[in-house]
């Protein structure tokens with residue numbers, strides 16, 4: 273449906289909450305994305321992402337708030353209104369493929385087109401088109417039991433995009449695939465998203481998936497949106513410690529420090545200027561892994577830590593070590609090895625990239 277005037281958001285979620293009894297699974301979520309956006313809902317298990325997606329799909333009714341696609345209300349909690357799946361113009365891909373076992377690949381893809389009353393000729397042309405788009409034309413006459421898990425997932429995606437929905441909804445669609453296939457399918461999905469021109473919403477607990485695929489990311493925690501924005505904006509400008517430590521690879525370090533004189537001090541070591549903490553006495557400093565280097569660096573604060581593990585990444589090494597019971601992630605140039613339990617030096621080569629109150633809110 274075309275917008276009446278201006279450019280309404282392809283998807284607008286307005287103050288939506290969902291309660292199950294006295295439990296609030298989705299808490300006053302308010303986000304909008306433009307047409308063609310790839311919105312990723314990311315967060316730990318139980319944070320409410322699937323419930324939010326199920327409301328977008330029309331499988332759950334909001335307890336409060338409303339959802340609009342292209343300016344048209346599709347769910348309204350106050351009135352208990354939920355437009356059915358057909359009227360929403362949205363297609364859903366689950367993590368389980370749920371193909372119809374008694375139908376061939378072509379039959380599976382054709383079925384929703386039959387339901388939507390496409391002509392026979394149009395159906396045949398569209399089935400061939402999406403088979404080509406997903407690179408599975410050779411599997412056309414096979415049955416689901418005769419193809420691999422990765423191929424089944426492609427068929428499920430082909431079946432969903434067949435009727436050309438304006439909105440594509442994905443619920444952890446890659447979680448059943450092995451690591452290599454998952455990376456391949458990530459780029460495939462992006463290609464399909466662009467080729468269809470649809471607006472996509474994608475649920476995952478995998479922050480790497482979120483950062484690689486998204487045009488917009490909503491980080492959810494306990495049913496609330498902790499932060500919403502472009503992936504790099506969230507990485508460079510996290511508003512809370514939750515966002516700062518949930519996003520980013522390798523994981524970031526949060527170091528608790530206290531004010532002492534004009535400095536912020538960790539274990540007797542001055543790490544930053546006290547002015548960074550404003551009026552607070554104790555704060556948390558954020559250091560990305562590359563801000564903490566293995567070894568002594570002249571003129572930089574250095575601590576001793578107990579070596580735990582080393583993982584080579586692109587010619588460098590990600591090192592995990594413990595200091596005062598705290599897990600730290602640092603980088604070493606080239607390949608680095610030590611015996612578990614060895615004491616190693618870690619240097620803070622850069623200042624903290626952010627300062628947070630003990631409550632988790634950003635200060636500076």
Ligand SMILES: Nc1ncnc2c1ncn2[C@@H]1O[C@H](COP(=O)(O)OP(=O)(O)OP(=O)(O)O)[C@@H](O)[C@H]1O
Nearest residue numbers: 292295297315316317318319320321322323324477
């Ligand atoms: N039908 C239901 N009745 C009661 N509680 C529910 C229902 N559906 C979900 N919940 C609860 O709501 C919360 C959010 O669930 P949801 O499935 O949306 O989380 P999620 O972020 O998708 O988690 P996961 O990554 O584990 O799938 C959970 O605590 C869950 O137990």
